[in-house]
Amino acid sequence: MSKSKATILIVDDAEYNIQTLSNILVNQGYDVLEATDGISAIALANTHIPNLILLDIRMPEMDGYEVCLHLKSDLNTQHIPIIFISAIDSVEEKIEAFAVGGIDFINKPFYLVEVLARVETHIRIGSLQEQLLEQTKLLESQNISLRKEMSNLTGLNWDLYADLKESIDNQELRLFYQPIINLKTGLITGFESLIRWQHSQHGILSPISFVDLMEATNLVYPIGTWIIETACQQLQFWHKHFPNHSDLTVNVNVSTKQLTEFNLVENTRRILSTYQIKPNCLKLEITEVTVMGDRDRTLQTIHQLKDLDIQFCIDDFGTGYSSLRRLTDFPIDVLKIDRSFIQNEEWVIVKAIGSLAFTLGKSIVVEGIETTAQLQMLKTLFSSSLDKCYGQGYLFSKPLNAEDAFQILENSQPFI
Numbered sequence: 001m002s003k004s005k006a007t008i009l010i011v012d013d014a015e016y017n018i019q020t021l022s023n024i025l026v027n028q029g030y031d032v033l034e035a036t037d038g039i040s041a042i043a044l045a046n047t048h049i050p051n052l053i054l055l056d057i058r059m060p061e062m063d064g065y066e067v068c069l070h071l072k073s074d075l076n077t078q079h080i081p082i083i084f085i086s087a088i089d090s091v092e093e094k095i096e097a098f099a100v101g102g103i104d105f106i107n108k109p110f111y112l113v114e115v116l117a118r119v120e121t122h123i124r125i126g127s128l129q130e131q132l133l134e135q136t137k138l139l140e141s142q143n144i145s146l147r148k149e150m151s152n153l154t155g156l157n158w159d160l161y162a163d164l165k166e167s168i169d170n171q172e173l174r175l176f177y178q179p180i181i182n183l184k185t186g187l188i189t190g191f192e193s194l195i196r197w198q199h200s201q202h203g204i205l206s207p208i209s210f211v212d213l214m215e216a217t218n219l220v221y222p223i224g225t226w227i228i229e230t231a232c233q234q235l236q237f238w239h240k241h242f243p244n245h246s247d248l249t250v251n252v253n254v255s256t257k258q259l260t261e262f263n264l265v266e267n268t269r270r271i272l273s274t275y276q277i278k279p280n281c282l283k284l285e286i287t288e289v290t291v292m293g294d295r296d297r298t299l300q301t302i303h304q305l306k307d308l309d310i311q312f313c314i315d316d317f318g319t320g321y322s323s324l325r326r327l328t329d330f331p332i333d334v335l336k337i338d339r340s341f342i343q344n345e346e347w348v349i350v351k352a353i354g355s356l357a358f359t360l361g362k363s364i365v366v367e368g369i370e371t372t373a374q375l376q377m378l379k380t381l382f383s384s385s386l387d388k389c390y391g392q393g394y395l396f397s398k399p400l401n402a403e404d405a406f407q408i409l410e411n412s413q414p415f416i
């Protein structure tokens with residue numbers, strides 16, 4: 001900003017001081033406004049919005065501090081830098097001047113060079129701040145357009161990306177736990193952990209709104225580790241409180257991409273040891289897509305985790321066209337039969353998947369059990385293998401927060 005365009009408001013009850021300062025500043029090309037009391041100073045500041053105010057402290061009726069407080073509490077004028085002027089060179093006075101919002105202090109009598117140097121410096125700082133603000137606004141609007149363009153191109157919600165990055169630190173991620181019930185005994189044998197995001201503006205988000213974004217960026221790694229760690233910490237808590245549930249298990253869903261994480265095996269080993277979890281109490285749920293994917297790399301990681309004695313489930317089994325041969329290649333312990341077969345009452349397929357699983361030495365979890373009729377049908381279908389047959393669904397319980405899950409374990413009532 002050139003000097004000729006910078007406007008300075010001088011406020012002093014002594015005409016002589018105003019004239020002296022005014023002469024110095026006008027000679028340097030500044031536009032000058034003058035006020036001899038607080039009320040007119042506030043009025044002038046509001047109508048002209050000067051670039052800087054030189055404000056005397058000692059004035060009758062309204063002193064400089066009061067004027068400053070008025071200006072700083074008004075959205076219209078609070079950004080205007082204020083330099084205080086005083087004849088008294090006291091530390092207390094300077095502290096008060098900064099406390100009410102002043103940015104600098106000049107003592108009377110004035111030294112021409114000092115006044116100009118301070119005025120020029122603050123005008124320059126003000127101008128740089130304005131430029132910075134403009135550039136920030138420009139960048140923000142460019143960012144919004146860029147996010148929109150990326151969202152259109154990728155089909156992902158990039159507006160959520162910055163928030164998702166902060167979600168762990170902001171403690172916005174939560175795990176919910178859905179009970180898994182043994183169909184023979186009706187007792188809880190474990191929980192599947194399910195992530196929810198308590199977003200500050202959008203409320204509780206289910207993974208469907210952010211899982212693709214998490215996968216497309218590398219956020220699946222830290223968030224995936226957070227899930228394993230939180231689930232294991234929770235399981236340790238349950239084991240401690242319920243010694244009769246010492247074999248309680250927790251399931252964690254892991255994606256194909258997560259299985260490619262360099263540190264996954266080491267992180268999992270560390271988490272199990274930190275929370276003293278028996279490895280076979282942790283069950284990782286993978287999908288058929290994982291089983292069908294980059295076989296060597298994924299298999300290697302799964303075998304390393306399996307060597308720790310961690311259990312593996314194939315989630316939503318029956319919907320992903322997996323090759324049956326892969327079932328014997330992968331060290332899988334559990335097939336989770338997709339809910340669609342139960343909902344559509346495709347009992348022949350349910351029976352066939354169960355028989356396949358039992359023949360291969362695996363157990364099953366039937367997902368999406370919602371009615372007693374469905375439960376009765378399953379008990380009839382699998383009457384000879386009910387001990388290897390588990391169920392999950394709203395008939396037993398919806399996913400619960402940690403406190404409600406604790407209550408269910410405390411009640412210790414069979415579900416069947």
Ligand SMILES: [Mg+2]
Nearest residue numbers: 192253285315
């Ligand atoms: Mg699952």
